[in-house]
Each structure stands twice: as structure tokens, then as C-alpha cells.
Amino acid sequence: xxxxxxxxxxxxxxxxxxxxxxxxxxxxxxxxxxxxxxxxxxxxxxxxxxxxxxxxxxxxxxxxxxxxxxxxxxxxxxxxxxxxxxxxxxxxxxxxxxxxxxxxxxxxxxxxxxxxxxxxxxxxxxxxxxxxxxxxxxxxxxxxxxxxxxxxxxxxxxxxxxxxxxxxxxxxxxxxxxxxxxxxxxxxxxxxx
Amino acid sequence: xxxxxxxxxxxxxxxxxxxxxxxxxxxxxxxxxxxxxxxxxxxxxxxxxxxxxxxxxxxxxxxxxxxxxxxxxxxxxxxxxxxxxxxxxxxxxxxxxxxxxxxxxxxxxxxxxxxxxxxxxxxxxxxxxxxxxxxxxxxxxxxxxxxxxxxxxxxxxxxxxxxxxxxxxxxxxxxxxxxxxxxxxxxxxxxxxxxxxxxxxxxxxxxxxxxxxxxxxxxxxxxxxxxxxxxxxxxxxxxxxxxxxxxxxxxxxxxxxxxxxxxxxxxxxxxxxxxxxxxxxxxxxxxxxxxxxxxxxxxxxxxxxxxxxxxxxxxxxxxxxxxxxxxxxxxxxxxxxxxxxxxxxxxxxxxxxxxxxxxxxxxxxxxxxxxxxxxxxxxxxxxxxxxxxxxxxxxxxxxxxxxxxxxxxxxxxx
Numbered sequence: 033x034x035x036x037x038x039x040x041x042x043x044x045x046x047x048x049x050x051x052x053x054x055x056x057x058x059x060x061x062x063x064x065x066x067x068x069x070x071x072x073x074x075x076x077x078x079x080x081x082x083x084x085x086x087x088x089x090x091x092x093x094x095x096x097x098x099x100x101x102x103x104x105x106x107x108x109x110x111x112x113x114x115x116x117x118x119x120x121x122x123x124x125x126x127x128x129x130x131x132x133x134x135x136x137x138x139x140x141x142x143x144x145x146x147x148x149x150x151x152x153x154x155x156x157x158x159x160x161x162x163x164x165x166x167x168x169x170x171x172x173x174x175x176x177x178x179x180x181x182x183x184x185x186x187x188x189x190x191x192x193x194x195x196x197x198x199x200x201x202x203x204x205x206x207x208x209x210x211x212x213x214x215x216x217x218x219x220x221x222x223x224x225x
Numbered sequence: 226x227x228x229x230x231x232x233x234x235x236x237x238x239x240x241x242x243x244x245x246x247x248x249x250x251x252x253x254x255x256x257x258x259x260x261x262x263x264x265x266x267x268x269x270x271x272x273x274x275x276x277x278x279x280x281x282x283x284x285x286x287x288x289x290x291x292x293x294x295x296x297x298x299x300x301x302x303x304x305x306x307x308x309x310x311x312x313x314x315x316x317x318x319x320x321x322x323x324x325x326x327x328x329x330x331x332x333x334x335x336x337x338x339x340x341x342x343x344x345x346x347x348x349x350x351x352x353x354x355x356x357x358x359x360x361x362x363x364x365x366x367x368x369x370x371x372x373x374x375x376x377x378x379x380x381x382x383x384x385x386x387x388x389x390x391x392x393x394x395x396x397x398x399x400x401x402x403x404x405x406x407x408x409x410x411x412x413x414x415x416x417x418x419x420x421x422x423x424x425x426x427x428x429x430x431x432x433x434x435x436x437x438x439x440x441x442x443x444x445x446x447x448x449x450x451x452x453x454x455x456x457x458x459x460x461x462x463x464x465x466x467x468x469x470x471x472x473x474x475x476x477x478x479x480x481x482x483x484x485x486x487x488x489x490x491x492x493x494x495x496x497x498x499x500x501x502x503x504x505x506x507x508x509x510x511x512x513x514x515x516x517x518x519x520x521x522x523x524x525x526x527x528x529x530x531x532x533x534x535x536x537x538x539x540x541x542x543x544x545x546x547x548x549x550x551x552x553x554x555x556x557x558x559x560x561x562x563x564x565x566x567x568x569x570x571x572x573x574x575x576x577x578x579x580x581x582x583x584x585x586x587x588x589x590x591x592x593x594x595x596x597x598x599x600x601x602x603x604x605x606x607x608x609x610x611x612x613x614x615x616x617x618x619x620x621x622x623x624x625x626x627x628x629x630x631x632x633x634x635x636x637x638x639x
Contacts, residue, residue, distance in 0.1 A: 039238070065370055069314060072363065089349045096356035100363075101389070107366050108385040111378065167348040169409060 038157070043084045051077035059131075062122065068107045075099050089169040248344035252330045260483040262538075265292045267545055274549040302472035307373055310469065314371035319470070319477035322364030326484035329357045333491050335533055336501045336526035337416040339515040350411040351399055354492055355392070358447070361485055362388040365449075365466045368478070372469040380466040383455040383556055390560055391446040391453075394567035398440035401433055401578045402426045402496040411492075415500030420597055422504040423590040427497040430591055432577035437497045439571050441543075444489035446563065448482065451548035455556050483541075490540025491533060498536055501529030 054074035061067050075098045082091030123131075175191050268291065271277055306315055332350040334343035347353055362384060369381020405426055406414040418424045427437040446453035457466065467478050494500055508514075513525030554562065587596040 039241075063311070065311070065367075066314065069317075069367065088347055088353070092349050092353040092356045096352070096359065100356055100359035100392075104359075104363055104366065104385060104389060107363070107370070108382065108389070111366070111370055111382060111385075169349050169352075 040084060040160075044081065047077045047080035047084060050074075051081065064110055065107060068103060068110065071106075072099055072103045075103065086166075087168050089172055248331075252327065252344060256327055256330065256480060256484040256487070259487050260480040261292045261296070263483045263486070263541060264295065264479070265289060266542065270542065270545040271549045274546065296476075299472055299476045304474065305469070305471045307469045309373040311371040311373070314367050315469075316474070318364045318368035318371060319474045319481070320364070321367060322361050322481035323477045323484070325357055325360035325364065326481040326488065328360075329354045329485070329488040332357075332411065333488065334412045334415060334495070334500070336529035337412045338522055338526060338529075340519075340522065340526070341412040342526055342530055343412060346412060347410070349409045351403055351409045351414070351492075351496070354411075354488065355396055355399060358485060358488060359388070359392055361448075361481055364478075364481070368470070369466040372466075374469050376468045377466050380455075380457055380468070384449060384466060386556070387453065387455060387559055387563075388447055388449070390563045391443050391567070394439060394563060394571040395443040395447055397568070397571035397575055398436045398443060399492070399496060401436045401575055404575075404578060405429055405433070405582060411495050411500075415495045415502070418499040419502045419509065420506045421502075422499065423594055424502075424597065425497065425499040428590050430578060430581040430585075432574040432581055433497065434591075435570065436574040436578065437493070439567055439574065440493060440497070441540075443563070443567055443571075444493060445544055445547065446559070448485040448489055448544075450482075450486065450544050452551040452554050453559055454548075454553065455559055486541050486544055487537050490537040490544070493540055494533055494536035500536075501526070501533045503528075503532050 051074050054070045054077065057070040058067050058074065061070060075094065079091045079094035079099065082088075082094055176196055177191065177193060265288070268288070306312060331344045332347045332353045334341045334346070334350070336342040365384045366381045369377040369379075369384070372378070402414055403409050406417045408414060414426075418426060422428065426433050428434065449457070467475055470478065502508075508525045508528045513521050513528060515522030515525075581592075585592045588594065589596045
């Protein structure tokens with residue numbers, strides 16, 4: 033009755049492989065719209081990883097914000113502004129070296145961080161199977177309002193209300209600024225131009 | 226279904242594969258056969274409304290052979306690609322649209338109850354469907370860009386601006402039923418509205434009634450149907466984003482379009498129109514529930530599936546009716562409709578529905594009737610953590626919240 037293949041690992045490797053392959057394709061490609069497309073595939077595969085991990089809310093969020101929102105706007109922006117020189121981007125050797133250096137540093141940092149968390153290591157398959165799949169939306173929503181129902185035993189754990197507010201005010205300022213910069217000129221000042 | 230097969234002592238991997246194949250087969254056929262039906266309906270509706278003499282030489286009762294003839298024509302058409310097009314993206318774009326449209330059906334339930342008819346029973350189904358339906362525009366943008374034609378590019382840019390704007394009020398409207406039901410689970414939302422049309426959320430209060438019409442307007446716009454079909458305005462842009470497409474690739478765009486129309490209509494019927502529950506509780510009255518045995522419940526679910534499909538088809542028909550009745554808007558009018566009318570109305574309706582729910586909880590039909598006790602706004606059951614003894618009942622959010630607040634108070638006193 034046991035499975036010949038351990039399916040969670042299979043799907044993890046599948047989605048991780050897709051994400052990595054398309055991430056490399058983004059770097060290698062020189063056509064900017066294709067880059068955007070590869071980025072979409074990479075981010076969508078990341079959403080798949082979230083779904084495999086049972087975080088359906090975060091996965092849907094990834095699809096809505098990154099794949100559906102940001103990338104559509106990115107391609108839209110490229111189409112609006114694309115001149116001949118933007119269609120194909122040539123990176124100089126120096127930029128390539130810089131990017132490789134920064135990327136390698138970040139990779140090492142993340143690798144170090146990932147291996148230094150004890151909860152993320154040494155889980156046997158039985159332990160993993162014992163973890164019940166729980167709905168994530170409600171605890172996340174409550175935590176956003178400041179009540180960490182996922183950690184009732186430790187009242188010191190803060191909710192995300194303050195962080196959320198800071199980010200929203202920041203975004204509001206950005207939006208107002210963008211609207212100010214992009215506003216239509218008044219008729220009176222149009223003569224001067 | 227997979228659990229059902231596993232219970233019958235089938236290997237889990239085989240059970241999951243079989244269940245997945247059945248789901249894929251059914252959903253794919255729903256989209257593909259649905260597209261055939263809708264193309265036929267589109268001809269009939271437009272013929273009736275605009276007094277158009279459709280094709281008269283193709284036989285079949287009511288001209289049903291015409292759709293098949295169309296299919297054969299599309300299959301045998303030459304697959305053209307313009308010079309200077311980005312071949313890879315050009316070929317890929319129809320599939321991106323179609324996949325996005327099809328994936329939305331994954332999370333749509335067709336019947337509820339104890340064993341819902343749904344390919345993927347998600348806790349956040351509303352959110353997932355809205356997220357995935359937003360991806361369809363990506364295929365359109367790629368098609369417009371990769372075609373190397375200015376008509377395509379204009380069409381795609383209009384579509385991008387339009388869809389990105391209309392997602393905002395669409396999401397706001399979809400939140401209102403979520404607010405009333407207290408869950409984003411579509412199976413749950415549908416089953417809250419059981420027992421007659423007076424329980425449907427569209428009649429819950431005046432604000433949900435307004436919200437429904439705003440939702441339907443925004444849904445029409447977000448699936449790019451007339452009067453919002455700026456992206457393929459044939460009088461200005463030849464055919465918009467699919468100008469350069471022919472044959473099967475072109476028909477993939479249309480399957481995607483009809484698929485999304487069906488998806489937003491099904492979502493509307495689940496969120497506002499009672500989903501798989503008919504206007505009168507006939508199925509429940511005949512005892513077709515899971516309490517009376519599995520096969521009774523199954524028959525009830527089949528009836529419910531017919532019900533929701535009928536509602537979805539009615540929604541699509543209304544979209545066609547609107548398309549052949551109203552003239553096309555200008556792009557500035559489209560954006561004005563969204564940002565100056567739909568968004569504020571949706572926001573006010575959201576606020577109003579919140580206050581209504583606060584002032585008159587557990588009432589339905591504009592507050593005139595009592596809500597069935599089993600449809601009260603839920604307190605979602607949270608998993609109990611190791612702080613609880615193993616035999617304790619799962620605690621509700623409110624209780625947990627009270628406890629957390631209590632602890633916070635104690636902590637602040639210290």
C-alpha cells in the first residue's frame with residue numbers, strides 16, 4: 033500500500049526546478065518581454081511551492097500580486113515605453129560580474145539562514161506526515177489584526193498590525209506622489225510650456 | 226473522490242491519479258463543450274436581438290451543425306504567423322490565456338454538502354479564483370506584443386489598462402458575501418444560502434443587491450465582453466489583440482473567453498444566487514441529502530450541479546443580451562465607469578453591508594425574514610495547539626481572541 037514515490041518531494045522538486053530554470057532564463061535572456069514572461073513562470077512556480085507547503089492563502093496571494101498584478105504592470109510599462117534600445121538589453125561584463133557577486137552573497141546568506149533554523153531540519157517523514165494540514169487564512173487574518181491565535185501560549189508574540197499600518201501609509205504616500213507627478217497640467221500653465 | 230477510492234482499498238497514488246483524471250476530463254469538457262454551446266447561443270441571441278439572418282445553408286435542428294462546421298473550418302485553417310513576430314511568445318500566448326481560464330474552474334464547486342463536487346476544495350477559493358482569472362490578461366498582452374502589429378498592440382494595451390482597473394471593484398464586490406458568510410470557502414458560502422431564494426445573498430440586504438449588479442458589470446468588463454470589448458473593437462482595431470491569429474490558436478482565445486464568462490457567472494451564482502440551491506428547496510424537500518444515505522445525497526448533488534450550470538448559462542446569456550443591446554464604450558468611458566462609479570459604489574456597498582450585518586445579524590431577505598440557524602455567521606474552528614489538552618474541543622476564533630486579549634491584559638498589568 034505504500035507509495036512508490038514520495039509525492040510531496042516530487043512536487044517540491046518539480047516546482048523548485050521550474051522556478052530555478054526560469055529564473056536562470058530571466059538572467060540569460062536579453063529580450064525584455066521574454067524576461068518578463070520567464071519571470072512570470074518562475075513566480076508562478078513559487079506559488080506552486082506555497083501550495084505544496086499547504087499555504088494556500090500565501091500561494092493565492094503570490095499569484096494575485098506578483099503574477100497577476102506586478103508582472104502585468106511590468107509588461108504594460110515595457111510596451112508603453114519600449115523603444116528599440118529597450119527591446120534587447122545588453123549587459124556589460126562588469127555588470128555581469130557585479131550581479132554574480134551580489135547574487136552569490138545573497139545566496140550564501142540565505143543558505144546559512146536556512147540551515148541555521150533547527151525546526152527546518154532533521155524532520156523525518158513520519159514527523160512530516162503527522163503535521164496536520166490546517167487552514168491558514170484565519171490565523172493570518174487574526175494576526176494581521178494583532179491577535180496571534182497561532183501562538184496563544186506566548187502573549188509576547190506581537191501581531192502584524194503596526195507593520196501593516198506602516199506599509200500601508202508608505203504605499204499611500206507613494207501613490208499620492210505618483211498621482212502628483214502624473215497629474216494633468218492646469219490650463220493656465222499650459223501657455224508657458 | 227480520492228478519499229472515496231482510497232477507502233475502497235486502491236493504492237493512494239492510483240486513486241489520486243484517477244480522481245485527478247476524472248476532474249480534468251469533466252472540467253476540460255465543460256470549458257470546451259461549453260464554448261461550442263455558447264458560440265451557437267451567441268448566434269441565436271444576436272440573431273433574435275438584432276434581426277440578423279444567420280447562416281441559412283447549414284442544416285441541423287436550430288442550426289446546431291453550424292458550430293461543428295466552424296470547428297472543422299478552424300481546425301483546417303492555415304496556421305499563420307506574421308513576419309517579425311516573436312515566434313515563441315506568439316505561439317505560447319493562446320495557451321497562457323486558456324490555462325488561466327481553465328485553472329479557475331479547479332476551485333469552483335458545482336455542488337456542496339458533505340461531499341462537494343469540486344476538483345480542489347480550497348479554504349480560500351474566492352481569492353484563488355479572482356487571482357487566477359486575472360492571469361488571463363497576461364496571455365492577451367503577450368499576444369498583442371508578440372504579433373508585431375500595431376492593432377494588436379493597441380488592443381492589448383487597452384485590455385491591460387481595463388482589466389487591471391476592473392479587478393479592484395470586482396474584488397471589493399466579491400468580499401461582501403465573504404463578509405456575510407464569514408468564510409472564503411465557496412462550498413461553505415454556497416451552503417449558507419440553502420433553503421429558498423429568500424436566503425440568497427443577493428436579497429440579503431439592499432447593499433448586497435447593489436453589490437450584485439456592480440459585480441456583474443465588473444465581471445463583464447473583466448472578461449472583456451461588450452460593451453467593454455475595447456481590446457477587440459473591430460470597428461477601430463480590426464480585431465484587437467487576436468488580429469494576427471488564425472485557426473486553432475485563435476479559437477483557444479475564444480475558448481478562454483467563453484470559459485471565463487462561464488467562470489465569472491458561476492462565481493456570481495455561488496456568491497450571490499445561492500449556488501447549487503434552487504429558488505425553492507425541492508431537492509432537500511424530496512430528501513436528497515447526505516443524511517439519508519450517500520446515493521440520495523449524490524442525486525441531490527447532481528440536481529444541484531444542473532442547477533448551478535443553469536444559473537451560469539443564464540448569466541452568460543445575460544452577458545450576450547447586454548453585448549447585442551448596448552453600443553461599445555470609449556476607452557475613457559470604460560475607465561470612468563470603473564474608477565468613478567464602480568469603485569465608489571462597491572466601497573459604499575461594502576461599508577453598508579458591514580453596518581447592516583452589524584445592526585441586523587441573522588436576518589435575510591432585506592431583514593424581513595429570520596435566517597435559518599444553521600446559516601448563522603460562523604465562528605471558524607481553529608486547530609487546537611499543544612497548549613490545549615488533547616480531548617478539548619476545538620476553540621472558536623472569538624473564544625481564542627478573548628483568551629489572547631485576556632492574557633495580553635494580564636501581561637500589561639504585570
